[in-house]
Amino acid sequence: MSKLEAPQGFDFSSPASFPEWLKRFKLYRVATGLLDKDGGVQIATLLYTMGGDAEQLYETFTFADDNEKKDFDIVSKKLLDYFNPKWNVINLRSIFHTRAQRADESIESFIRDLYKLSEHCEFAAERDNTIRDRLVVGLLDKELSAKLQLEENLDLSKTIYMSRHHELVKNEVAKQVEIDSISRSSASCGTSQKNSDRQAVTKSYANYQETINCNNCGLKHKRRQCPAFGKQCHHCQRPNHFAKKCRSRTRLTPAAAEIVDQNMPEGETYYLDAVTQIQDNSEPWFVSIPISNTNIKFKVDTGADVTILSKNTYDLLIDKPVLSKANIELKSVNSDVTVFGYFILNSSTMVMSTHSNVM
Known part of the structure; x- marks a missing residue:
């Protein structure tokens, strides 16, 4: 297995991004086995990976004893408190409660964004129920929304499952309708061609059966049934017409x-x-x-x-x-x-x- 690379250094000019950066470092900490090493090694790796002024910032923190200075969780908490901005909870909740699924957005993308928007809304224990309510009300498919509202004992997990399944089935049905439409179109073209061919044959047969005034024998008969065919004219000695219809002077x-x-x-x-x-x-x-x-x-x-x-x-x-x-x-x-x-x-x-x- 190739060696995992540590996250890129933290951008101190963007303090609001530190929570996301710290999440990536914690994944790296677990994946590389750094989690099992001494606390001092973990802190040193964290500060080195952050780069910049991380070590100087660390020196400004106050600890009760030397053990706290080597505790990864305590140091992480102090870094979060330092970088974490003061969120406007009212504004964040307003954005969350007005979020609705967009026309070009899948249900899966809508769900993920609701989770992200709720992260700093301080919903506490009601976070799952609040996400459920916003998901049901904000769905673009109002038929599905009404169906979910009538469902008993509807929790967030069930709401997500039913929404995903509904979208999957709807997409499959749309694909099948498109395939059937193409098949019917092809069959229609084939039927039209067959009808055209049949009409052409019928017309040809009708022309063949048509009675004509023949200029070779002087009688009325169907096409290709002239009694003068194969006979010799007594006037000009040429074949395929009678003397009474001979055109030779x-x-x-x-x-x-x-x-x-x-x-x-x-x-x-x-x-x-x-x-x-x-x-x-x-x-x-x-x-x-x-x-x-x-x-x-x-x-x-x-x-x-x-x-x-x-x-x-x-x-x-x-x-x-x-x-x-x-x-x-x-x-x-x-x-x-x-x-x-x-x-x-x-x-x-x-x-x-x-x-x-x-x-």
């Missing part, structure tokens, strides 16, 4: 191929200016291109993104090139164009002087 022949740049990325969408049966045979608008030993006429300068080769024309080729799968989308003014594939063409014609992808 002229009859179209399904496209078999188109001429595009080799670097054209897959998945893109390209647009044609128009795809119709050819009525104009004027030579300036056409160019003949040899494909697989067969000369094919192409209409040029149409403004389209790509040039296409019809399936009927492809079927006329003597040595048909093998078509590769084309992952692009081709649209005309009125509707989509079916793409069957593409093949590579080497052409010396000016408008196709580079390798091109022929669809």
Whole structure:
């Protein structure tokens, strides 16, 4: 066990603090075993620890004999009488009787302060009862105060126990209420999210069940239940609509191929200016291109993104090139164009002087 240090020297400029200083020295006296030593040793240690003018002050005291000079209790009493101020008992009692628990103060702190304030009030044998009364009346919790006033045989010890226990339980209940509030808030958020999800699903299902006027078949039916789905139009040969609802102005022949740049990325969408049966045979608008030993006429300068080769024309080729799968989308003014594939063409014609992808 480490050696205990003695209290710091006493501040002679603050005489009112001597009672508290002496209490600490007495604790040190017991803890170090100084209590069991000779009285002269105890007095010498006391005066040395006090420091300053303690020895000179000691010499001014009057003792009946040499034994009193070495009696620790007698010397302590004389020091207390010298330093102890003359208390204004009326003022101290006034402060005590008006003391009440503050809003930010615990019951334990309130009790300790009542003990301290009563120390010099000279309540004598009635000190405990006086502290009890002030504690009951000064409590911030008036419900607890009323309960204590109705309690039979209420002494100071019972008052302190009931007050501490009440505050402990009240704090625990407050914590539990806070936890329950947080739990309910979380559960409410979860319920709200579930209700929102449920409403979204219900709305989606309602939209699915809604009857619409279909522009592909001309009938009324629920979504995704069109009878024209998978059917081929007799007018334009395209799928998923009936001829009576066809939006093509002229009859179209399904496209078999188109001429595009080799670097054209897959998945893109390209647009044609128009795809119709050819009525104009004027030579300036056409160019003949040899494909697989067969000369094919192409209409040029149409403004389209790509040039296409019809399936009927492809079927006329003597040595048909093998078509590769084309992952692009081709649209005309009125509707989509079916793409069957593409093949590579080497052409010396000016408008196709580079390798091109022929669809």
